[in-house]
Amino acid sequence: MSKTKSRILLVDDHRMVLNGYALMLNAEPDLAVCATATSVAEALAAVENERPDLVITDISMAGRGGLDLIKDLAAMHPGLRILVCSMHDEALYAERALRAGAKGYVMKDADGPTFLAAIRRVLSGQVYMSGSLAARVLDAFAGARPRGSTSPLEKLSDREFEVFRLFGEGKTAKEIAAQLNLSSKTVSVHRDHIKEKLDFPTSAEMIRQAVRYVETEQMGE
Numbered sequence: 377m378s379k380t381k382s383r384i385l386l387v388d389d390h391r392m393v394l395n396g397y398a399l400m401l402n403a404e405p406d407l408a409v410c411a412t413a414t415s416v417a418e419a420l421a422a423v424e425n426e427r428p429d430l431v432i433t434d435i436s437m438a439g440r441g442g443l444d445l446i447k448d449l450a451a452m453h454p455g456l457r458i459l460v461c462s463m464h465d466e467a468l469y470a471e472r473a474l475r476a477g478a479k480g481y482v483m484k485d486a487d488g489p490t491f492l493a494a495i496r497r498v499l500s501g502q503v504y505m506s507g508s509l510a511a512r513v514l515d516a517f518a519g520a521r522p523r524g525s526t527s528p529l530e531k532l533s534d535r536e537f538e539v540f541r542l543f544g545e546g547k548t549a550k551e552i553a554a555q556l557n558l559s560s561k562t563v564s565v566h567r568d569h570i571k572e573k574l575d576f577p578t579s580a581e582m583i584r585q586a587v588r589y590v591e592t593e594q595m596g597e
Contacts, residue, residue: 381408382499385426387419387433387445388412388461393484397432397461400488407495416440416448423453430499435462435469436541439555443476443534450477459498461491468527470509472534480504529589531573539566544586 386397386409398409410426413419415437423431431449435442442460449456459480460473470481480503482494494504529537535556542552549567553560567579576582 381406382429383408383410383426384495385410385419385422385428385431386412387414387416387431387437387442389414389434389437393434400491401495404492407492416442416445419445420448420452423449423456428456430457430459430495432459432461432495435460435464435473440557441538443472443538446473446476446478457498457501459494459504461494466506466509468529468537470505472537474503474505476534481509482506528574532570536566536570536573539563540570540582540586541590543567543583544588544590546587 384401384407386394386401388394388397391414394412394414398412401407401409410428411422413422416439419431419433422428431445433442433445442462446458446460449458458478459482460470460478461482461484462469463484466481466483473481480494480498482491482504483506486494497504529540532540538556539552542555547555549563550560552558553563556563567582570576571579571582574582574585576585
């Protein structure tokens with residue numbers, strides 16, 4: 377009798393990425409993609425319907441993002457294993473994802489064997505992270521240097537970071553409020569906190585720097 381395959385839910389707002397992952401994983405003897413989702417809402421519904429063993433999710437998606445999905449899943453399905461696969465700089469995103477409840481973080485430019493190794497490690501109940509991220513985490517526990525990257529963006533909460541990134545994508549405060557299911561007043565409060573924490577003199581300067589950050593990040597894709 378053949379061994380039961382681990383059931384995997386793939387979450388990414390790019391259909392071609394989902395198709396590529398599915399082709400790779402379905403070719404493995406111990407893995408099977410049970411469903412795909414392109415948004416947080418679709419992913420939450422798929423978890424309820426399919427009961428996967430593992431969720432592999434991106435961080436950036438239209439609407440609510442991957443960090444929100446991780447937090448929702450960690451609260452509603454505490455035993456569910458979550459692996460993040462993202463093109464975003466792990467120095468800024470990986471620790472946020474792990475704190476939110478993910479059990480691993482792998483970059484999208486990783487090769488196939490690395491991706492599969494990350495999946496199997498998380499499925500086995502362990503945590504997967506790159507060597508450089510593991511070194512940072514160990515140094516943080518040892519008190520060797522400040523936790524995380526040296527970027528001032530580390531000062532921001534997850535929600536403030538998301539608001540900052542969305543301003544950088546050219547969205548208005550009203551659009552951000554609608555996307556994140558927040559009130560316009562709450563977005564204004566986050567904007568003011570971002571200005572204060574990052575020492576921006578005006579909202580216009582904050583938005584200019586946010587745009588520069590997003591442009592730089594996209595150049596690395």
